[in-house]
Amino acid sequence: MSQLSATSELGQHVSVRGLVKSFPVRGRADDNVVLDQLDLEIEAGEFVSLIGRSGCGKSTLLELIAGLQLPTTGEIVVGEQPVRGPGADRTLVFQQYALFPWRTALQNVMFPLEMAGVGRAERRQLALERLDVVGLSHAADRYAGELSGGMQQRVGLARALACDPQILLLDEPFSGADAITREGLQALLADLHRRFRCTVVLVTHSVDEALRLSDRIVVLGGQPGRVVAEVERTGDGEDAGEMREQIVSLLGD
Ligand SMILES: Nc1ncnc2c1ncn2[C@@H]1O[C@H](COP(=O)(O)OP(=O)(O)OP(=O)(O)O)[C@@H](O)[C@H]1O
Numbered sequence: 589m590s591q592l593s594a595t596s597e598l599g600q601h602v603s604v605r606g607l608v609k610s611f612p613v614r615g616r617a618d619d620n621v622v623l624d625q626l627d628l629e630i631e632a633g634e635f636v637s638l639i640g641r642s643g644c645g646k647s648t649l650l651e652l653i654a655g656l657q658l659p660t661t662g663e664i665v666v667g668e669q670p671v672r673g674p675g676a677d678r679t680l681v682f683q684q685y686a687l688f689p690w691r692t693a694l695q696n697v698m699f700p701l702e703m704a705g706v707g708r709a710e711r712r713q714l715a716l717e718r719l720d721v722v723g724l725s726h727a728a729d730r731y732a733g734e735l736s737g738g739m740q741q742r743v744g745l746a747r748a749l750a751c752d753p754q755i756l757l758l759d760e761p762f763s764g765a766d767a768i769t770r771e772g773l774q775a776l777l778a779d780l781h782r783r784f785r786c787t788v789v790l791v792t793h794s795v796d797e798a799l800r801l802s803d804r805i806v807v808l809g810g811q812p813g814r815v816v817a818e819v820e821r822t823g824d825g826e827d828a829g830e831m832r833e834q835i836v837s838l839l840g841d
C-alpha cells in the first residue's frame with residue numbers, strides 16, 4: 589500500500605495559546621523567560637516561516653510544537669489534541685542532518701518506519717518511494733558519509749516524511765548549504781509541501797527564503813519573545829521588495 593497517494597488531506601491546524609516558556613538560570617532566583625504569552629494560529633496545510641534574531645526563541649517554539657519540551661504555562665493544540673510529548677504526527681528536521689552514519693540512505697529513511705512497527709517489506713517500499721520523491725533512488729545503498737551535504741539533507745527530508753507527518757517542523761534546515769544547493773533544497777521543499785499537503789513551520793534566518801517559500805511570515809522578537817508582526821504573502825503583483833524591506837526593518841529593531 590502506498591501511503592504517498594493517500595496524503596491529499598491537509599495537515600493539522602496548530603494553535604499556540606498563551607504560551608510561556610521559561611528556564612531556570614544557575615545562580616539566579618528568577619527564571620529566564622524566553623517566550624511570553626505567545627499566541628499563534630497556523631492553518632492546516634499552511635506553510636509558515638518563523639524569523640527573528642538569534643536567541644529570540646525560534647528553536648524553543650519549534651521544540652515545544654514538536655513536544656520535545658513542555659510549556660511552562662499555556663498550551664499548544666494540534667488538531668484537537670493538546671501536545672503532551674513527541675508524536676508521529678510531527679517531525680522535526682535540524683540543520684545538522686543527523687543521519688545514522690552506520691546506515692545507508694535507505695536504512696535511514698526506514699528507521700522511523702521501524703519505530704512505528706511497519707512490516708519489513710512495506711517499510712522498504714515506503715522508504716524507496718520517499719527516496720524517489722527527493723530524487724535519491726540512485727543513492728539508496730550509499731552510507732550517510734558517502735553523500736554530499738545537500739544529499740544528506742534530502743535524505744533527512746525523506747526520513748522526516750517517512751511516516752506521513754501532519755506537521756513538518758524545520759529548524760534552519762538549509763543554512764549549512766551553499767547557495768546553489770540551497771536553491772535546490774528550497775525548490776524540493778516547495779514541491780514536498782505541494783505533494784504531501786502537510787503543515788510546515790520553517791525557522792530561517794533568510795528573509796528571501798521565507799518570502800520564497802511561505803504563505804505567511806511570522807516575525808518573533810523582543811525579550812521575552814513574542815510575535816511582533818505577521819506578513820502574509822498575497823500572491824501575484826505583490827511587491828516582494830517592499831515586503832522584504834518591511835521584514836528586515838522589523839528584525840533590525
Ligand atoms: N534547554 C534550555 N535551557 C536553558 N535555556 C535555554 C534552553 N533552550 C533555550 N534556552 C534559552 O532560550 C533562549 C532562546 O533560545 P533559542 O535556541 O530558542 O533561540 P533561537 O531563536 O532559536 O536562536 P538562534 O537563531 O541562534 O538559533 C536563549 O536565551 C537560550 O539560552
Ligand SMILES: [Mg+2]
Nearest residue numbers: 646647648759
Ligand atoms: Mg535556533
